[in-house]
Amino acid sequence: MAELEWIxxxxxxxxxxxxxxxxxxxxxxxxxxxxxxxxxLAWGEPTLVAGVFTxxxxxxxxxxxxxxxxxxxxxxxxxxxxxxxxxxxxxxxGTRDTRRMAELTAAKxxxxxxxVLVGSTGVIGRLLPMELIEGGIRDVELAEDGxxxxxxxxxxxxxxxxxxxxxxxxxDATYTIGACAKGSGMIHPNMGTMxxxxxxxxxxxxxxxxxxxxxxxxxxxxxxxxxxxxxxSDTALLITSGAAGxxxxxxxxxxxxxxxxxxEAVARRLAxxxxxxxxGARALIEVIAQGAASVExxxxxxxxxxxxxxxxxxxxxxxxxxxxxxxxxxxSGARVDQRKASxxxxxxxxxxxxxxxxxxxxxxxxxxxDEEVRIRVDVGMDGTSTATAWGxxxxxxxxxxxxxxxx
Amino acid sequence: MAELEWIxxxxxxxxxxxxxxxxxxxxxxxxxxxxxxxxxLAWGEPTLVAGVFTxxxxxxxxxxxxxxxxxxxxxxxxxxxxxxxxxxxxxxxGTRDTRRMAELTAAKxxxxxxxVLVGSTGVIGRLLPMELIEGGIRDVELAEDGxxxxxxxxxxxxxxxxxxxxxxxxxDATYTIGACAKGSGMIHPNMGTMxxxxxxxxxxxxxxxxxxxxxxxxxxxxxxxxxxxxxxSDTALLITSGAAGxxxxxxxxxxxxxxxxxxEAVARRLAxxxxxxxxGARALIEVIAQGAASVExxxxxxxxxxxxxxxxxxxxxxxxxxxxxxxxxxxSGARVDQRKASxxxxxxxxxxxxxxxxxxxxxxxxxxxDEEVRIRVDVGMDGTSTATAWGxxxxxxxxxxxxxxxx
Numbered sequence: 001m002a003e004l005e006w007i008x009x010x011x012x013x014x015x016x017x018x019x020x021x022x023x024x025x026x027x028x029x030x031x032x033x034x035x036x037x038x039x040x041l042a043w044g045e046p047t048l049v050a051g052v053f054t055x056x057x058x059x060x061x062x063x064x065x066x067x068x069x070x071x072x073x074x075x076x077x078x079x080x081x082x083x084x085x086x087x088x089x090x091x092x093x094g095t096r097d098t099r100r101m102a103e104l105t106a107a108k109x110x111x112x113x114x115x116v117l118v119g120s121t122g123v124i125g126r127l128l129p130m131e132l133i134e135g136g137i138r139d140v141e142l143a144e145d146g147x148x149x150x151x152x153x154x155x156x157x158x159x160x161x162x163x164x165x166x167x168x169x170x171x172d173a174t175y176t177i178g179a180c181a182k183g184s185g186m187i188h189p190n191m192g193t194m195x196x197x198x199x200x201x202x203x204x205x206x207x208x209x210x211x212x213x214x215x216x217x218x219x220x221x222x223x224x225x226x227x228x229x230x231x232x233s234d235t236a237l238l239i240t241s242g243a244a245g246x247x248x249x250x251x252x253x254x255x256x257x258x259x260x261x262x263x264e265a266v267a268r269r270l271a272x273x274x275x276x277x278x279x280g281a282r283a284l285i286e287v288i289a290q291g292a293a294s295v296e297x298x299x300x301x302x303x304x305x306x307x308x309x310x311x312x313x314x315x316x317x318x319x320x321x322x323x324x325x326x327x328x329x330x331x332s333g334a335r336v337d338q339r340k341a342s343x344x345x346x347x348x349x350x351x352x353x354x355x356x357x358x359x360x361x362x363x364x365x366x367x368x369x370d371e372e373v374r375i376r377v378d379v380g381m382d383g384t385s386t387a388t389a390w391g392x393x394x395x396x397x398x399x400x401x402x403x404x405x406x407x
Numbered sequence: 408m409a410e411l412e413w414i415x416x417x418x419x420x421x422x423x424x425x426x427x428x429x430x431x432x433x434x435x436x437x438x439x440x441x442x443x444x445x446x447x448l449a450w451g452e453p454t455l456v457a458g459v460f461t462x463x464x465x466x467x468x469x470x471x472x473x474x475x476x477x478x479x480x481x482x483x484x485x486x487x488x489x490x491x492x493x494x495x496x497x498x499x500x501g502t503r504d505t506r507r508m509a510e511l512t513a514a515k516x517x518x519x520x521x522x523v524l525v526g527s528t529g530v531i532g533r534l535l536p537m538e539l540i541e542g543g544i545r546d547v548e549l550a551e552d553g554x555x556x557x558x559x560x561x562x563x564x565x566x567x568x569x570x571x572x573x574x575x576x577x578x579d580a581t582y583t584i585g586a587c588a589k590g591s592g593m594i595h596p597n598m599g600t601m602x603x604x605x606x607x608x609x610x611x612x613x614x615x616x617x618x619x620x621x622x623x624x625x626x627x628x629x630x631x632x633x634x635x636x637x638x639x640s641d642t643a644l645l646i647t648s649g650a651a652g653x654x655x656x657x658x659x660x661x662x663x664x665x666x667x668x669x670x671e672a673v674a675r676r677l678a679x680x681x682x683x684x685x686x687g688a689r690a691l692i693e694v695i696a697q698g699a700a701s702v703e704x705x706x707x708x709x710x711x712x713x714x715x716x717x718x719x720x721x722x723x724x725x726x727x728x729x730x731x732x733x734x735x736x737x738x739s740g741a742r743v744d745q746r747k748a749s750x751x752x753x754x755x756x757x758x759x760x761x762x763x764x765x766x767x768x769x770x771x772x773x774x775x776x777d778e779e780v781r782i783r784v785d786v787g788m789d790g791t792s793t794a795t796a797w798g799x800x801x802x803x804x805x806x807x808x809x810x811x812x813x814x
Binding site: 126 | 466530532738743
């Protein structure tokens with residue numbers, strides 16, 4: 001695939017045609033003005049944005065709003081987000097508050113309310129303090145280098161903003177892809193939710209954008225969303241300003257796959273950063289499942305191992321208790337032949353075709369001391385399907401963070 | 408239903424016709440002779456035992472052995488269990504070791520090897536130290552009051568043995584039901600596994616025993632086995648000695664339902680004790696789901712809420728962040744109408760038909776300070792189906808225990 005040139009300090013406003021900003025309103029951490037909590041991203045002409053949302057049956061008001069807009073095929077020109085409150089399970093007032101956020105943002109930018117997407121992340125079941133939100137929308141200033149402020153404004157318990165941008169040369173043209181995310185309760189996606197926003201200046205057909213985002217999400221963000229506490233507000237958006245001009249990407253574009261791969265590479269870096277920043281995490285866990293009878297089986301096995309509390313505590317304790325990897329693969333729903341299965345921790349094979357090896361467990365323990373711990377499991381079905389998932393270890397700090405989230 | 412008379416200090420040898428014993432071999436905690444780790448339970452005439460096993464695709468050698476015996480409809484006369492090593496993913500040697508445990512126990516008791524069931528619980532992927540096991544089977548002494556020693560021998564990280572017995576009068580006859588269990592890694596069933604053994608002196612037809620155990624398990628033990636880290640060795644057995652004599656229970660027995668209810672009551676007490684003793688747990692969490700469109704939906708919602716890490720950490724922090732209950736119900740797969748859903752913490756309604764109430768969150772927090780925290784969620788489908796699930800809170804102690812399990 002085309003090589004990516006990462007842009008130092010880049011983010012969602014790195015591609016041309018985007019402006020953004022972020023302000024403090026007090027919704028997230030009243031009185032601490034360093035904690036921005038309301039952000040707006042705007043792009044030139046309203047355009048059809050690609051979006052993928054949580055599959056939780058309970059959803060935030062913003063998700064319902066966005067789904068209706070995208071489902072109706074409406075073009076949009078801006079995104080307004082707040083952190084600190086998810087506006088979920090808030091009844092009719094919650095519905096009105098989301099609409100009000102869109103209306104105020106639209107009025108500010110000369111758009112229609114239905115041309116504004118909304119994101120809300122934070123605690124569930126509390127009404128939005130609308131006077132704070134309204135002040136924030138009024139005050140926020142948008143700038144062509146405002147991506148960093150926006151990235152800060154969507155954070156909840158994230159230890160740092162997550163934003164990246166890269167240039168990629170496809171044929172004769174150079175495109176820029178920007179991205180930012182929040183989601184530090186990611187490992188069991190928290191009330192805090194995963195937001196992943198991707199921007200680009202490449203022109204693209206809406207249907208191609210949507211199918212590309214769906215496929216990329218399945219291999220990146222969905223491989224860290226690990227079937228545990230799926231948030232009610234998870235949202236991934238892929239927005240193009242088209243500012244780079246030229247031929248639009250669609251299914252018949254000769255370099256469509258090459259550009260989709262570039263988008264996936266940026267998304268993968270974002271996904272890994274989300275997992276790495278998991279609440280209380282010490283280490284990133286990368287799990288590769290192979291030898292599976294189907295891609296779906298490989299995905300199940302990789303995700304289940306990456307999300308197993310016992311695997312997570314094994315990593316935090318640097319405890320070479322690799323039997324937990326087999327236990328998790330076994331309960332994943334994937335077909336597993338334990339007589340032919342193999343497991344590696346780092347480079348050490350601990351189980352070889354159903355039989356434990358004589359590897360030194362002290363060495364295995366050392367391999368778990370890194371900031372990235374790689375676990376590979378061959379489920380023994382002699383298949384060629386593989387999948388990769390990411391998680392982080394489960395520390396006492398995770399418990400402390402989540403025991404104290406609202407109080 | 409018939410009233411149960413609980414027997415002080417009762418256990419699996421309380422019903423007539425059972426003998427048991429437990430010894431120290433060193434498999435679990437070498438050098439600490441107070442930690443029994445091998446137990447044998449024997450009943451008079453070989454009989455067809457009812458059994459329900461883990462649905463993990465990776466299973467322990469003992470589960471494979473027992474399934475083959477019960478699947479072939481063979482009568483058995485004894486059960487030998489060790490703790491400290493699950494004999495799982497141990498290759499051909501593991502298969503031979505399980506068979507050897509059965510052979511030695513059979514020789515001691517005058518049975519055939521295929522008349523002996525086996526249980527192994529503990530770390531995965533290590534060969535059993537058979538010289539220790541063999542010594543234990545040779546040395547263990549069986550007695551009519553040996554249930555307590557057996558209950559100690561199957562413990563892993565359980566803080567205390569779990570054993571109960573009750574008498575129940577059905578018509579003109581009195582029957583005794585005994586029970587013991589292990590499973591302190593229950594909340595995400597640990598390598599440690601759940602073992603639940605029920606004994607009775609009531610004569611019963613094998614098919615009725617099996618269908619009764621299956622139904623009881625679905626409403627008790629399976630409501631604490633919360634779709635997370637399902638052990639590779641989970642085993643529930645229901646064994647009758649028939650010593651009480653009289654008419655055997657079967658589907659046409661007029662009091663069959665009454666006796667099945669008594670068995671369920673004993674199993675429920677055991678299930679609650681397992682959840683209460685969850686690794687590091689401070690509180691038992693009881694979750695009742697109601698208003699569901701089907702029993703399966705109610706079960707899904709109750710289990711998912713009881714097993715959610717964010718609900719567990721909410722309880723340990725006494726944090727009235729009840730939105731997490733809705734989040735967990737929403738991702739459970741159950742149909743949920745968030746506009747009509749309600750949530751109670753203890754006796755406090757925090758969400759009433761889709762709208763947050765004005766209840767004092769300080770009061771809600773107080774309700775979470777008890778050793779038993781009750782959460783009720785009406786999923787808003789206006790159905791009549793309900794289900795109850797049990798879990799425990801997730802503490803920093805859980806992380807400590809599981810980070811250090813093998814080392």
